[in-house]
Amino acid sequence: MKQLIVHCKDQVTQMALLEHGRLVEYTVERAEGTTLVGSFYKGRVVNVLPGMQAAFVDIGLKKNAFLYVDDCLHPHLEKQPKEKPSITELLKPGQELIVQVMKEPLGGKGARVTTHYSLPGRFLVYMPSADYIGVSKKIEQESERSRLKHLGEAIRMNEEGVILRTAAGDESHGALESDIQYLRELWLKIQERAKQAVAPCLIHHDRNVIERYIRDAFNREVQELVIDDERQAKQLLAYVRTFAPELSNRVHVYRGRDSVFERYGVRDKLNKSFQRKTWLHSGGYLVWDQTEALTVVDVNTGKYTGTSDLEETVYLTNKEAAEELARLIRLRDIGGIIIVDFIDMSSEEHREDIVHVLEEHMKRDRTKCLVVGWTKLGLLEITRKKVREQVMDRMYTLCPACEGTGKKLNSFPT
Structure with missing residues (x-):
């Protein structure tokens, strides 16, 4: 039995995933400090360092982002040149480009960015120019892997790339088609915003912590999702109804006097697990x-x-x-x-x-x-x-x- 518990208080959102009563995942996000991973920026190359085969890109944050040469080449390994070119052949100072954050700024380091763009959906990850089909390694049955590869080929267009997620197992052609169409339209919007934007600036932010968790972890294995905030619950329910209406009856609002984390024993479990x-x-x-x-x-x-x-x-x-x-x-x-x-x-x-x-x-x-x-x-x-x-x-x-x-x-x- 899996349960998702959401606690919202004082501009802080906390989420806990319980499996058979055991705490297995926990995340916290403050309103002023949302995650950057997955977000798209229109950046400007500040300097190119051939000795490091990398460039630093101004994306509007305190520290410039780091872009390695491998993240400038074609996403498909078979389409990359046999001899890796110098970063100076690919990028010039002052050049503007769309980059996606793949690693948060940590310590004294800036964010790590890439031009290997990817947009995650419920059943698949859409890659606009990767030109290959991948299937999650967690899907082990060979017949199902083969079926999903054929479906991936059927729904992608031109040089698009698709990775079928674990949640795609046993899903229909229509469900996958709907997922990729939504992500395809989102990518077109990102490109349009980039054309009109002045670098450096943010052009697309990934969803907030609740919606990311719903997208990535809320599936048929989760028996209930409990949230203690009425306003957030309405937004969450509307989001669930757009992509998984069959799961909407598993969303419940907690109205007890005690904290929802206290009610489900999450607080005690956190205190013991983080010692x-x-x-x-x-x-x-x-x-x-x-x-x-x-x-x-x-x-x-x-x-x-x-x-x-x-x-x-x-x-x-x-x-x-x-x-x-x-x-x-x-x-x-x-x-x-x-x-x-x-x-x-x-x-x-x-x-x-x-x-x-x-x-x-x-x-x-x-x-x-x-x-x-x-x-x-x-x-x-x-x-x-x-x-x-x-x-x-x-x-x-x-x-x-x-x-x-x-x-x-x-x-x-x-």
Whole structure:
């Protein structure tokens, strides 16, 4: 059973996804700080750096956006030149172009942008000039993959590209046709706005957090969507009726005295899930440490002593930790490199099983993840696509005393 819980208060919107009562996704968006990923800008090239094979583009933000040479070439790899051209052959200072944000400004870096445009719909991702058909890897049945590829070819025009999303499984030709037609018209509007706009400026902003979540996560598997704001509920219901009228009866307005997060236990689940030390049901625990370059997780047996031998105790703790890791990485929206120090196991079969458990549970994550494997030191490497500021960074304020180290430097002896 899946439930989407939406809490709106003081210009802040919070959304939580529960699976069988367990919190698996959480996002928060403030009215003044909406996400930029997916938005289109008309930008102006400020400078071109052949040594970096990149350009900096003014899109109207505090820091110029970064455009790498690969994001200027044709989206289809087979249509790219065999020898990569210099960025100076593709872009000139002062040149104006449409770019799309693919990664938020993070830390001291500006946004990462691309000219490989894409517009996500409910069932597919529309790419105006990619010239290829893709199908979500999460659709594993070969007959269904083949059917969707044929439908993709049937509905696309000229050099358009289409990626059929997981939600497209078992959907009809008419549903996919309607989706791509809406996105095609949206792309034409973006192009028209760009012609009339003066660079640098925003020409299309992706939907707000509620509508994005509805588009990407509200499907037949979600039994109910509960929201505690009457005005937002009306807008949300109107949006649902446009693309999934069969799901409109699953939208409910919460009118209780307590917060909707309190009513569904989301607040307590958040407090437990975002601690530096998170406990497992068996008595083991995880310790999380985040650096600028990567996230490190240490697995410990804690209070769990097992019932038979040491190897079995260690294996069971690691297995439970792997399941919880997949959930918490998704919940905390951790991106980049993740290093996990599992408890040492002597059995190669157990080590392989831990990787398998992680991979299976990470399939539920809508963000691209990869379990790289074990290092020579017995650490497990994982990567997860980083596109926006992590939830942890929005939830915590850097300590002014220790500046994030957790320790305060004493004065050195004189």
